[in-house]
Structures are given as structure tokens and as C-alpha cells.
């Protein structure tokens with residue numbers, strides 16, 4: 021119990037034996053309704069409570085004055101006013117629909133009940149200098165999901181992790197607590213007790229689900245304590261509430277779902293052409309080829325190297341005409357060099373981050389000494405967006421944002437100096453220490469908005485760094501992984517927890533970035549990649565090449581077969597992207613998200629569901645040709661052989677090197693097309709696989725032109741009734757499609 025104002029919690033800091041003196045809120049007084057919120061005065065400060073229409077409860081404290089305005093992440097939600105406040109001796113109750121928020125005055129506790137059942141129990145709130153501490157009841161038996169991009173397995177309970185966007189070059193292992201993304205959101209499940217929490221604070225935040233046996237401690241370094249409790253009844257409802265608050269995934273162009281090829285770096289237009297011709301000649305589909313940092317003139321963003329990339333315009337034109345997109349990398353560091361227009365304009369128009377006192381902040385990245393745009397400011401974001409005209413004039417519609425933690429070489433903490441100031445608006449300035457985790461989000465926001473304005477099409481943005489809400493502007497990839505079997509396996513829980521934190525569109529470097537892939541590893545990774553929301557093969561300079569043809573003929577044959585499969589599935593995949601963009605549920609799901617009533621699914625990290633009914637169980641060990649697969653309740657079909665299985669059992673699935681175990685649940689459909697060289701060449705003939713267990717059912721998919729902003733869609737409804745199939749189209753997308761029905765039973 022934390023009832024004294026000067027408790028000491030040294031055990032929170034592991035081996036660090038410093039005594040930290042915490043000032044606890046130990047009593048609440050004067051609990052009153054004020055406009056759209058309830059004000060709780062405490063012995064330290066005021067605590068504000070708001071309830072939103074969809075059952076999200078917000079608490080925020082501020083030492084000086086109330087600040088309930090929106091942040092960089094959150095969407096405008098409608099607060100409710102129809103609650104009752106009942107003040108009693110030591111307890112005040114706020115009653116709204118099925119929710120009761122109980123505030124115990126002394127010692128200060130908050131409990132949230134729904135339909136009479138306890139959901140959330142807050143034990144204490146404390147402060148120490150600029151830091152805030154939130155103590156919440158926790159069982160070590162509970163399951164905790166989310167927390168964005170983290171190493172390790174699916175369940176994050178009994179672990180401690182830190183949110184601080186970092187460029188982590190060393191191999192990502194469970195001891196790397198900080199990675200490129202920071203998403204302060206998790207879902208908590210123990211039996212029927214479920215809630216979600218999002219802490220809106222972009223400074224360094226520690227989530228400690230480890231140190232103290234019965235409590236979680238969430239420590240934010242600086243800035244306001246501002247958090248939201250999701251009171252949904254299921255994991256899915258919690259995830260949707262998070263999407264209501266922090267936004268749904270952007271809708272990328274269809275080509276973003278195709279196969280993408282990258283390497284650091286294709287060093288010249290000749291090499292770029294050679295890669296493209298290899299795909300063409302070998303009949304391996306590809307939708308995008310990436311230009312890593314060597315395309316630039318001395319790593320200067322918004323330039324091309326005039327020697328090695330001379331003639332880039334005509335090459336890009338040729339590729340574009342053939343349906344292949346080019347995605348150049350753009351880093352935030354602008355080379356300090358007089359005469360370089362991006363730098364000169366930055367200085368002239370006051371676009372760069374500065375130290376207090378006005379001195380320009382510079383740090384060393386690829387171009388050498390560089391200055392950094394201040395993406396927290398709307399005016400500056402707009403100018404950054406406009407810079408992309410250099411690319412869009414060449415027909416480029418997708419941009420890759422890297423190094424945007426921001427990464428700064430040879431500096432303390434490998435990032436921007438924490439005292440640097442961000443000029444959020446004319447009246448608001450905050451330190452980098454307070455705003456750090458926002459930097460990448462701001463960069464992607466600026467890039468996305470710039471591309472959309474310049475092209476008037478759906479942009480594609482790929483980012484390494486981000487914060488809650490990044491899904492509105494970019495696809496996320498998990499940074500510099502390794503060509504190792506461990507990293508192949510970890511790709512799944514990493515992407516799954518990103519999805520459970522709001523980021524539906526994510527992927528990893530297929531084949532691994534650092535170290536040398538083997539043919540077997542590349543094959544197994546490519547097989548998994550086919551089913552990931554984002555499918556890009558990328559590899560570091562100096563490492564063994566890993567384009568699909570760079571191993572033996574056998575390797576080429578198998579990877580080609582699977583890349584083609586991506587295109588056979590692409591209508592289905594894009595429809596799932598669209599659904600996720602609409603409903604806020606990730607397209608790549610852990611089993612627990614679909615089968616929450618089945619505890620056997622809670623810890624499964626090495627299988628996933630794509631869409632609603634396609635179960636993927638990749639092989640993640642060398643030499644293995646079979647693996648254990650859990651099939652939850654229902655009837656399942658092997659996607660490749662149509663063999664039928666009863667669910668609610670573990671099976672052993674065979675998968676020689678040219679196979680991956682994939683199962684489809686009965687009472688669902690998959691729209692398939694013939695493979696093609698890229699999405700521009702996609703056929704309008706769709707074969708609909710109808711997986712039946714004899715019962716009547718309905719399923720649907722969505723088609724559109726995959727590129728424009730018109731919002732014209734065709735919804736294709738498939739009705740399986742009395743063993744007959746009826747296909748009905750609705751919506752305003754006017755292109756004709758031919759359907760062939762294939763019933764599997």
C-alpha cells in the first residue's frame with residue numbers, strides 16, 4: 021500500500037542502488053464535475069477524468085493548469101456528459117452506463133468496474149522531480165499483449181521494457197529493451213478481467229511488469245501523466261478502442277502489397293536495371309525496387325548522384341511503364357553544406373532543431389555533419405513534404421523513412437541532444453527529452469501528407485521509427501534484423517504485437533539485414549513473407565546477396581513459386597488491408613485475438629492468422645520438414661492439398677523445403693487470381709475458393725483500383741446457401757470482374 025508521501029522504492033531500479041524519493045498522491049478531496057470532465061483535487065495536484073462515448077476512460081494530471089487538448093496521436097473523440105457523480109465519505113463513484121469508476125479518497129485508489137466486475141485497479145500515483153509513476157494491480161499469471169515493436173515472445177507479462185526510439189545495430193535479443201518504435205499501449209487479460217491502457221507521453225517510458233510481484237509500474241520521464249483505459253470486454257474490443265483513439269491504418273496503394281526488393285545499396289542505374297531485368301527474365305514478380313542511401317549525391321537528401329544515377333529519369337520511366345515502382349530512402353539528417361539548397365533553405369526559413377539560445381543542433385549521420393528538420397511543427401512538416409517534388413516529378417509515389425529515431429552517430433545516447441528544443445508552435449516549445457519518441461511519427465506524417473498533395477494518389481511510406489498513431493501515415497518495418505533462424509521466428513511475435521498496438525501494416529527484412537543468409541533460411545523466410553502485411557527482401561552492404569536468384573536453381577525455383585503465390589493471394593490480402601483500415605483490427609492476428617475463449621491460443625507466437633481464417637505456421641528451424649500446428653475449434657482445410665482436419669487439436673504438419681503449412685477455416689472464402697509480374701498487370705478473373713462444412717454462410721471481399729483517392733469500391737458478397745453459391749456485387753467501383761467458383765468440402 022502506498023499511503024505515505026515519502027515512500028522510497030529502490031527496488032524499482034534493479035541494480036541501481038540510488039534511493040528515489042517518490043511523492044505519492046495519498047488523498048483526494050473536492051471531486052467535482054466541471055464541463056466535460058471531473059476534477060479530482062489531490063494533495064499534490066489536480067487529476068482530471070473524462071469518459072468518451074465508446075467507453076474509453078481518460079485520466080490526466082497536470083501540475084499547473086488543465087491541458088486536455090489533443091496530442092500528435094489521438095483522434096478527436098466525443099466526451100460524454102451523461103454520467104452521475106456520487107460523493108460519499110471516503111469513496112466517490114462516477115457511474116456511466118455499465119461502468120462504475122470508484123475513487124477512493126484516502127489512500128488514493130481508482131478502480132473501474134463494468135457490469136459489476138472489476139476491470140482495472142490503480143493502486144497509486146506518484147511523482148519524483150519531472151517523473152510520474154503509475155502503480156497498477158497485476159497478476160503474474162495474466163497475459164499482456166501489445167507494447168509495439170519488442171523482442172521476445174507474444175506475452176509481455178513478467179518483463180520490463182523501455183520506450184525510447186533507438187537505432188539498435190547489435191543483434192536484437194530479449195535484452196534489447198529499446199527499439200525503433202515506441203507505442204505505450206498494452207492489453208491485460210486474466211480470465212474475465214480485461215482492460216487496455218495507452219499512456220500518451222513521448223518521453224522515455226518504462227513499463228515494469230517484472231520487478232514487483234503484484235503490480236505494474238509505468239514510469240514516464242517528463243511531461244504530463246495522461247493515460248486512457250480501454251474498457252472493452254474482449255481483446256478485439258480493446259484493440260478497436262485503441263484504433264478509435266489513435267487512428268486506423270492508412271490505406272496504401274495496391275502495389276505496396278506486392279513483392280518488394282531492396283539492398284543497401286543498388287549502387288548505380290545500371291545495377292538497378294540489372295536487378296529489374298533479372299526479375300523480368302526469370303519471371304519473378306516484383307512491384308517495387310528500393311534505392312538505399314547510395315543513390316544520393318554524398319548522402320544529401322532530395323538529390324541524385326549525378327555520376328552513378330545519371331539518366332535516372334528515363335530508367336524510372338521505363339520501370340514505371342512496366343508497372344514497377346521505385347522507393348528511395350529519405351533520412352532526416354540534412355548535410356550541413358552551404359550551397360546545398362535544402363540546407364540553405366532550412367537555415368533561412370528556420371526549419372532545423374536548435375539548442376536553447378538558438379544555436380543550430382548538428383549531429384553526425386551518413387552525410388557527415390547534419391542538421392535536423394523539426395517535424396513537431398506543422399509549417400515545417402509542410403515544407404518537408406513539398407521537398408518531395410524532386411521525387412514525384414520522376415513518377416515516384418513511395419518513400420522510405422529511415423534513421424528517424426533520430427539516430428545520431430558518435431553522440432551520447434546515439435540521438436539528438438536532449439536539451440535541443442522543438443518549436444511545436446509560436447507559443448509552445450518543448451525539449452527533445454520530452455518529445456523524442458514523436459520525431460519519427462512527425463517525419464512520416466510530413467512525408468505522407470507531402471506525397472498525397474503532390475501526387476493526389478494513395479502514398480506509400482515505410483518507416484523505421486514511430487509512436488502511437490504511426491499507422492495513420494506509414495507501414496513499419498522492424499529495422500536491422502539478422503539473417504538468423506532466431507530472427508526468422510521472432511518476426512512473428514514482433515509483427516503480431518505491433519498489430520495489437522494499432523500497427524496493422526508491418527513487416528521485417530525478409531532474409532535478414534545483417535549477416536549472411538543461407539538458401540534454406542531465405543526460402544523459409546520468403547514463405548513466411550508471402551503472408552505478412554508487408555513483404556520486402558532487404559540486406560546490408562557487405563553481406564551475401566539475397567535476391568531470389570542468388571543461391572542455387574532450386575532456391576530460385578522455390579522462392580519464385582512463393583513470390584508468385586503472393587500475387588495469387590493479392591486480391592485477398594488487399595481486401596484484408598482495406599477491412600483493417602475500416603475496422604481497426606490488425607490483418608495479421610495472433611490466435612488469441614480470434615479464439616479468446618480458448619486459453620491454448622494465449623501463448624502461441626509462431627503461428628498467425630492472416631485476415632480472419634487463414635492460419636499460417638511457418639517452418640523456423642533449419643532442417644525441419646514438419647512442425648506442430650494448433651488448429652482451434654472448427655473444420656480446417658490444408659490450403660495446398662484441400663485435406664480436411666477437425667480443429668481443437670495439435671497436428672503435425674509436413675512441410676518439405678518447398679512447402680509451408682497453411683490452413684483455411686471452413687465457412688470462409690479466398691479470392692484468388694493468376695499470378696502476374698506486378699499489380700498493374702492483375703487480371704479481372706477471380707477464382708473464389710469457397711471452404712464449406714455444409715452449413716450456410718456468407719463472406720465477402722472488397723475490390724477497388726488500388727491507387728486513387730476516389731473512394732470507389734466494389735463489395736463482393738458470397739452467399740453459400742443450400743449447397744449453392746451466389747455472388748452479389750454492390751458499391752460504386754464500375755470495372756467488371758469474372759468470377760469462377762471452386763467449392764472445397
Ligand code: GLC
Pocket residue numbers: 283284312313349422423484499500533558559560
Ligand atoms: C539503416 C537501415 C537499413 C539501411 C541502412 C542504410 O541501417 O535500417 O535498412 O539499409 O541504414 O541506409
